[in-house]
Amino acid sequence: MFKKSIIAILATSSLLFSANVGDLAGIKTLKIDRNMTETSASCVECHAKLTPGHVNDWKESRHGHVGVSCLDCHGVTADSPMKTKNCSSESGPKVNVSIMVSPKTCGRCHPNEVEEFQNSGHARGAIQVKSKKGMQDLMYHYEGRDHPKFKDSPSATGCVQCHGAIIEMENGKPTAATWPNYGIGNVYPDGSVGNCKSCHSGHKFSIEEARKPAACASCHLGPDHPDIEIYNNSMHGHVYNTEGNSWKWDSAPDAWEPGDYRAPTCATCHMSGIGNLKTTHNVSRRLKWNIWAPISKHRDGGHETAATDYMKSGKISKGNPLAGHPKGSEAARAEMEHVCKSCHVSTHTKNFFKMADMHVDLYNTYANDAKKMIGELAKKGLMKKDKWADAAFRLWYHLWHHEGRRMRQGALMGAPDYAHWHGVFEVQQDIRKLESVYKNRMESGKIEN
Ligand code: HEC
Ligand code: HEC
Ligand code: HEC
Ligand code: HEC
Ligand code: HEC
Ligand code: HEC
Ligand code: HEC
Numbered sequence: 001m002f003k004k005s006i007i008a009i010l011a012t013s014s015l016l017f018s019a020n021v022g023d024l025a026g027i028k029t030l031k032i033d034r035n036m037t038e039t040s041a042s043c044v045e046c047h048a049k050l051t052p053g054h055v056n057d058w059k060e061s062r063h064g065h066v067g068v069s070c071l072d073c074h075g076v077t078a079d080s081p082m083k084t085k086n087c088s089s090e091s092g093p094k095v096n097v098s099i100m101v102s103p104k105t106c107g108r109c110h111p112n113e114v115e116e117f118q119n120s121g122h123a124r125g126a127i128q129v130k131s132k133k134g135m136q137d138l139m140y141h142y143e144g145r146d147h148p149k150f151k152d153s154p155s156a157t158g159c160v161q162c163h164g165a166i167i168e169m170e171n172g173k174p175t176a177a178t179w180p181n182y183g184i185g186n187v188y189p190d191g192s193v194g195n196c197k198s199c200h201s202g203h204k205f206s207i208e209e210a211r212k213p214a215a216c217a218s219c220h221l222g223p224d225h226p227d228i229e230i231y232n233n234s235m236h237g238h239v240y241n242t243e244g245n246s247w248k249w250d251s252a253p254d255a256w257e258p259g260d261y262r263a264p265t266c267a268t269c270h271m272s273g274i275g276n277l278k279t280t281h282n283v284s285r286r287l288k289w290n291i292w293a294p295i296s297k298h299r300d301g302g303h304e305t306a307a308t309d310y311m312k313s314g315k316i317s318k319g320n321p322l323a324g325h326p327k328g329s330e331a332a333r334a335e336m337e338h339v340c341k342s343c344h345v346s347t348h349t350k351n352f353f354k355m356a357d358m359h360v361d362l363y364n365t366y367a368n369d370a371k372k373m374i375g376e377l378a379k380k381g382l383m384k385k386d387k388w389a390d391a392a393f394r395l396w397y398h399l400w401h402h403e404g405r406r407m408r409q410g411a412l413m414g415a416p417d418y419a420h421w422h423g424v425f426e427v428q429q430d431i432r433k434l435e436s437v438y439k440n441r442m443e444s445g446k447i448e449n
């Protein structure tokens with residue numbers, strides 16, 4: 001911050017005192033039009049009585065300050081697939097509005113944030129779930145019991161709220177099974193993908209909120225990705241939890257720097273600008289490993305493509321699990337290390353990642369052994385058809401999906417209880433149980449009851 005202000009002062013003084021003003025190519029002109037038309041003022045007026053919460057939140061937002069109105073986000077054309085209602089005052093013209101606002105609308109004014117988001121793993125949230133038969137079976141068949149009336153509730157109340165949905169319309173309104181939700185990867189009826197209000201809740205759309213760990217915690221918790229628990233267990237969470245309420249949260253975008261805060265939050269490490277590292281809405285960009293998959297590999301796959309493919313051709317795909325930094329996993333790690341080195345020295349950072357990476361490599365040895373056993377059992381016909389009733393499958397699933405993720409995420413984010421007791425200790429127990437099921441089945445040639 002300090003360095004940046006000196007540069008700013010030097011730049012201004014050279015403008016004032018030198019005849020040769022130098023390169024002015026970077027000078028911007030932003031035309032701000034705060035005037036609201038009669039129609040956009042009428043939205044605020046009527047809705048101040050009807051939905052005062054929305055109007056109050058909007059009044060406190062940057063959008064309220066710069067005159068971005070209800071109409072600018074909710075107004076749609078008469079033939080838009082998003083249209084849900086006509087809204088107007090008695091005297092005013094009829095206006096077509098949508099109850100939803102997609103990233104396509106935000107992208108009119110925030111194109112960079114939308115593009116970065118669409119290159120991230122967040123953008124495949126809903127699409128990848130739809131593309132996997134195993135996941136569809138779990139939601140509708142096993143959990144929803146194929147019930148003629150009730151089968152949609154597990155996905156609507158669970159998966160969709162975090163992952164998002166492919167939103168469907170019925171009689172001019174979004175269906176209850178797909179909306180409302182705050183899921184990260186919504187696919188909207190206008191074909192655009194993503195959800196900007198997952199972290200910036202409406203109608204404040206504040207950056208202050210998104211910088212706090214609570215903005216991620218509504219989804220990143222629980223047995224299979226306990227990131228908020230991991231954060232609380234880390235020394236960084238310790239510092240944030242003792243004094244975070246007095247830090248400075250509202251610095252301008254890309255100008256939020258150590259000093260405003262003393263320890264990093266989720267946003268600092270995964271998204272925010274720090275020193276000369278730029279802010280990004282691509283949360284996959286600074287990741288070296290994929291640590292949610294059964295076996296962890298380096299992310300050398302470039303950008304995520306699920307959203308862009310969908311928007312081009314309507315293709316429902318698994319996405320790209322190895323998406324990350326466009327220049328590969330080492331470039332990703334270098335950016336993450338840049339974050340650490342804004343507060344720690346290089347030996348601290350190097351040593352930390354040496355041991356954390358080792359824990360991922362150790363995990364992979366367990367996962368490879370377990371996968372081999374499952375493969376051999378399957379080859380011999382010694383796995384049940386209903387995998388959720390099969391003891392070997394369930395042990396394998398818990399080993400990688402729950403315990404194994406905790407082991408890897410705990411190590412890489414500095415949380416000893418998750419790296420160890422909820423992590424490697426449990427993984428070590430799981431594989432022992434799996435070994436004994438495996439041995440019994442191979443010796444008896446039968447699946448136990
Ligand atoms: C005279 C009052 C009035 C005015 C003016 C008005 N609205 Fe509404 N609006 C309503 C009512 C009533 C509802 C329905 C509330 C309900 O269903 O609970 C509504 C609903 C909405 C919804 C939800 C849409 C849906 O499908 O339910 C949006 C979005 C909306 N208004 C935006 C706007 C915008 C943008 C404007 C300005 C162009 C506007 N409104 C002007 C009264 C008004
Ligand atoms: C910056 C864009 C933006 C502006 C400005 C905006 N909204 Fe919204 N609004 C949204 C988003 C995003 C949602 C969530 C839509 C979704 O879940 O798909 C939403 C949802 C809504 C809903 C439906 C959800 C609910 O809780 O009832 C209503 C009604 C609504 N807005 C009214 C308004 C009114 C009135 C104003 C003006 C005071 C306004 N909005 C200004 C983006 C905006
Ligand atoms: C008509 C243009 C326009 C639209 C549409 C729009 N915004 Fe904005 N937004 C602005 C302007 C102008 C600012 C103020 C400049 C800034 O802070 O970047 C702003 C600021 C923001 C900020 C920074 C707030 C802060 O606390 O500093 C966020 C976050 C944001 N917008 C999110 C959204 C989201 C999400 C949507 C879609 C639901 C959206 N915007 C739609 C113009 C728009
Ligand atoms: C509304 C729920 C939600 C919120 C809020 C949320 N995430 Fe996520 N996040 C997800 C889901 C779902 C996935 C998995 C997407 C997939 O691969 O299908 C994910 C994946 C990720 C990944 C891995 C991406 C990859 O390429 O594998 C990172 C890193 C991440 N989130 C960080 C964050 C951070 C940091 C925040 C807060 C600033 C945050 N998330 C807020 C739901 C959320
Ligand atoms: C509490 C929020 C939440 C719920 C509920 C949830 N997930 Fe997730 N899911 C996440 C997050 C966060 C991740 C990313 C974990 C990571 O990166 O380590 C994720 C990751 C995944 C992945 C791996 C990512 C990928 O791209 O393949 C799949 C598959 C998945 N979830 C499917 C589901 C299904 C199906 C359901 C419902 C049966 C569900 N999830 C329920 C938050 C949730
Ligand atoms: C995973 C959480 C998350 C999601 C989802 C998200 N944002 Fe943000 N956004 C942030 C964070 C964190 C910051 C603040 C970065 C910093 O520290 O300066 C931010 C900052 C912004 C800003 C201020 C300018 C900037 O780029 O720093 C705008 C505008 C914005 N977001 C728009 C959007 C739009 C549009 C979307 C939907 C495509 C979106 N955001 C989705 C977390 C999120
Ligand atoms: C001190 C920096 C730091 C903080 C704070 C932090 N993370 Fe991380 N996070 C990391 C690192 C480092 C990795 C592993 C990156 C790699 O692959 O090399 C990681 C990995 C992840 C992953 C796993 C991605 C995958 O491949 O499955 C998710 C999800 C995630 N973080 C979310 C969060 C959330 C949510 C928070 C806040 C509750 C948070 N992180 C706080 C540094 C941080």
Ligand code: HEC
Pocket residue numbers: 235236239258259261262263264268269336337339340341342343344349352414
């Ligand atoms: C905004 C400054 C800041 C950033 C950025 C930051 N840390 Fe920290 N970190 C701290 C503070 C403050 C402590 C507690 C210091 C102490 O007790 O000496 C801490 C403590 C730690 C600890 C506990 C061991 C110890 O020395 O206390 C580890 C490990 C750690 N950080 C790793 C990282 C890694 C890895 C990154 C980058 C992914 C990172 N930190 C980024 C400020 C930061």
